Amino acid sequence: MRRGIPLLIIALIAGALASCNYTRLKEPQGSGNQNFGDLKPDEKLSMMNYTFINSRILQPKCVSCHGSSGDVNIESYDSIKSNLSKIQEAVFVTETMPKRGALTSEEKRLLWNWIRMGAPRESAEPPPEEEPMIATYESIRSHIIEPKCMTCHNPTGEGNKVPLDRQGLLDSPLELVLPGNADESGLIIALERIDDKRMPPAKEGYSALKPEQIQIIREWINNGAN
Amino acid sequence: MKTTLILTAILFGSQLAFAHVDPKISTAKIAELSAHRADRLIALGKIDGAFVTRTEAIEVTAVSGPAPVAYKSIVSQTQPQSGQAIQLELQFDHDGKPLSFKVLSGGTAGPDMQWSPKNAGELIESGMHPILDNSTDATIAPYFKDFSNLVLVKGTLAGKDVALIQITASSQPKKLNVYVNLDGSVNSIAVEP
Numbered sequence: 406m407r408r409g410i411p412l413l414i415i416a417l418i419a420g421a422l423a424s425c426n427y428t429r430l431k432e433p434q435g436s437g438n439q440n441f442g443d444l445k446p447d448e449k450l451s452m453m454n455y456t457f458i459n460s461r462i463l464q465p466k467c468v469s470c471h472g473s474s475g476d477v478n479i480e481s482y483d484s485i486k487s488n489l490s491k492i493q494e495a496v497f498v499t500e501t502m503p504k505r506g507a508l509t510s511e512e513k514r515l516l517w518n519w520i521r522m523g524a525p526r527e528s529a530e531p532p533p534e535e536e537p538m539i540a541t542y543e544s545i546r547s548h549i550i551e552p553k554c555m556t557c558h559n560p561t562g563e564g565n566k567v568p569l570d571r572q573g574l575l576d577s578p579l580e581l582v583l584p585g586n587a588d589e590s591g592l593i594i595a596l597e598r599i600d601d602k603r604m605p606p607a608k609e610g611y612s613a614l615k616p617e618q619i620q621i622i623r624e625w626i627n628n629g630a631n
Numbered sequence: 632m633k634t635t636l637i638l639t640a641i642l643f644g645s646q647l648a649f650a651h652v653d654p655k656i657s658t659a660k661i662a663e664l665s666a667h668r669a670d671r672l673i674a675l676g677k678i679d680g681a682f683v684t685r686t687e688a689i690e691v692t693a694v695s696g697p698a699p700v701a702y703k704s705i706v707s708q709t710q711p712q713s714g715q716a717i718q719l720e721l722q723f724d725h726d727g728k729p730l731s732f733k734v735l736s737g738g739t740a741g742p743d744m745q746w747s748p749k750n751a752g753e754l755i756e757s758g759m760h761p762i763l764d765n766s767t768d769a770t771i772a773p774y775f776k777d778f779s780n781l782v783l784v785k786g787t788l789a790g791k792d793v794a795l796i797q798i799t800a801s802s803q804p805k806k807l808n809v810y811v812n813l814d815g816s817v818n819s820i821a822v823e824p
Contacts, residue, residue: 578656578664578727580671594674602670602753 441497442514454528455482458519462512465552466503469610482526493520507561509551540624542571542631549618553605575630584630587623596622656727657766658691658702659778659798663759664727665689665704666752669719678734682719683752685709685743690780694722701725709741716740744785746794749815751783758783758796758809761817770807770822777802786810793818 444453463479471479477491478484485492495502497517508516519525538548550569557564567577574582574592581591595604596619605611666689669682688707694700706719716738722730746754766775777800786795788810796809810818
């Protein structure tokens with residue numbers, strides 16, 4: 406009987422442990438213990454959906470090559486789901502994609518977490534309304550430069566000789582921003598021209614900025630580009 | 632005290648003396664910036680459009696004074712949109728920022744090369760990029776550092792029409808030939824035979 410008590414205790418502990426439902430989040434295959442940053446609680450609820458990830462990351466950085474003519478098509482949610490392991494591998498393991506400029510750490514963090522969550526189509530909650538773009542560099546950067554320009558204009562991208570940080574814009578010998586003179590600023594000329602030198606480039610699959618967006622950039626420059 | 636003042640004066644004087652001989656960029660970069668500048672001035676409607684469609688040559692000289700002018704370039708075209716041949720004079724500071732422009736009469740009229748799909752200015756920009764990107768390469772370095780002018784002509788390479796940019800450097804007896812495909816992609820680079 407006395408021998409039976411320790412055995413009973415061990416059996417009870419083993420049973421209790423076995424009943425714990427412990428699930429480890431699955432890491433993208435082959436990515437080891439890499440961590441590209443956690444989500445903030447509101448991001449988990451609102452940003453982890455196909456619409457947001459597509460407009461923020463996939464459209465500006467991937468779809469120009471991975472469209473209907475590409476080997477790995479990621480134009481639709483279904484095609485992304487079916488190519489998810491390839492995307493994981495190329496972006497986070499071999500880091501061979503995107504070819505035209507790396508993702509920013511912020512974009513990597515969002516994409517990484519979306520994939521970890523199983524690439525949900527819908528968020529747990531609808532995304533918050535985006536703050537409207539205003540005539541400040543920070544606002545222009547987050548609404549235009551980050552999503553539409555940094556694919557190429559980053560330190561390793563094709564446009565690395567034309568940095569688009571505020572000081573780079575002001576110092577450029579190409580006179581990209583002439584404070585107080587939007588009309589003659591190269592940035593505005595590049596955005597408004599209709600030939601193949603227009604930015605963002607049509608040949609890379611980008612559409613022209615909307616007139617109201619250009620107007621806000623004009624306003625920022627004419628106000629002194631501070 | 633006297634010694635300190637003298638040393639300070641020498642130090643200050645030497646800094647002033649060297650201030651104007653500290654170019655941050657090369658004459659080759661000024662040539663590329665000249666092509667960009669011509670394109671900008673045309674976009675602003677300030678100069679004749681033929682300065683990019685019919686560009687023939689760009690010549691760059693470093694200027695010793697007066698400050699802030701550090702470089703001067705002359706962009707030549709084969710033909711203006713109408714009338715006699717004209718040239719564009721550009722001035723830049725040490726950072727390559729444009730200071731002024733002036734359209735001059737002169738230059739030599741030549742045929743319209745009808746560059747397509749890329750225009751002459753774009754072909755020159757494309758042809759200058761490998762020079763700027765490979766400035767430490769043993770073959771290219773002297774043409775980067777001592778660039779004095781370039782001429783754009785039609786050439787053929789393996790039976791194919793190409794744009795040939797002939798670059799002259801003050802330190803080199805031979806020109807550097809940059810072959811650019813008509814779509815603007817660089818084909819090859821070689822010192823002339």
